[in-house]
Amino acid sequence: AQKITQTQPGMFVQEKEAVTLDCTYDTSDQSYGLFWYKQPSSGEMIFLIYQGSYDEQNATEGRYSLNFQKARKSANLVISASQLGDSAMYFCAMRVRGGGSNYKLTFGKGTLLTVNP
Amino acid sequence: EAGVTQFPSHSVIEKGQTVTLRCDPISGHDNLYWYRRVMGKEIKFLLHFVKESKQDESGMPNNRFLAERTGGTYSTLKVQPAELEDSGVYFCASSQDIALPVEPKNIQYFGAGTRLSVL
Numbered sequence: 001a002q003k004i005t006q007t008q009p010g011m012f013v014q015e016k017e018a019v020t021l022d023c024t025y026d027t028s029d030q031s032y033g034l035f036w037y038k039q040p041s042s043g044e045m046i047f048l049i050y051q052g053s054y055d056e057q058n059a060t061e062g063r064y065s066l067n068f069q070k071a072r073k074s075a076n077l078v079i080s081a082s083q084l085g086d087s088a089m090y091f092c093a094m095r096v097r098g099g100g101s102n103y104k105l106t107f108g109k110g111t112l113l114t115v116n117p
Numbered sequence: 118e119a120g121v122t123q124f125p126s127h128s129v130i131e132k133g134q135t136v137t138l139r140c141d142p143i144s145g146h147d148n149l150y151w152y153r154r155v156m157g158k159e160i161k162f163l164l165h166f167v168k169e170s171k172q173d174e175s176g177m178p179n180n181r182f183l184a185e186r187t188g189g190t191y192s193t194l195k196v197q198p199a200e201l202e203d204s205g206v207y208f209c210a211s212s213q214d215i216a217l218p219v220e221p222k223n224i225q226y227f228g229a230g231t232r233l234s235v236l
Contacts, residue, residue: 045227104162
């Protein structure tokens with residue numbers, strides 16, 4: 001079975017500083033995808049960044065980067081130059097290619113990030 | 118381009134009543150998913166449609182839950198009769214396959230969810 005672990009229920013960071021949100025995963029499959037989503041207080045789940053298991057380079061999207069360490073099964077999200085609008089819940093998720101076209105996501109419990117001015 | 122739309126945003130019903138949640142996916146997305154987050158727990162997969170066909174419904178809790186996607190466009194999730202433990206936030210997501218040599222990217226885009234409270 002697949003599992004995502006986010007060990008930080010809450011994190012605080014000062015505005016303009018960088019922050020790392022931890023995510024470890026467990027799967028026996030060789031092919032999988034890792035995702036990070038942001039959920040602000042409005043409730044919508046916003047896709048941030050994707051890393052494929054065969055990608056050799058860490059994914060980056062603007063101020064977001066994914067520190068992918070395959071051997072350690074970790075996929076930490078790094079947010080550089082934090083902004084007040086980054087305050088939100090962040091979810092790490094994994095998709096495993098199952099039989100047929102099984103595309104369901106497995107989520108972690110989330111990390112609540114608070115950016116202080 | 119419009120994102121995934123869900124309504125209602127909130128629903129408060131009494132135990133034993135029926136509730137129907139609706140999801141409008143991003144136009145052109147063949148894949149549609151339902152997820153649920155019960156308070157304090159992880160977001161859990163419920164089911165997956167490809168167009169109008171149920172591809173995977175392994176996450177549906179029991180037969181009080183019925184999902185449909187007639188015509189392969191919008192989807193409804195009906196809970197009948199609702200129980201207290203059905204309370205939570207129900208998310209809908211949609212995706213369009215983007216084939217890569219090894220791993221399909223398949224980004225799932227989510228709506229804002231429907232918060233269901235069963236009293």
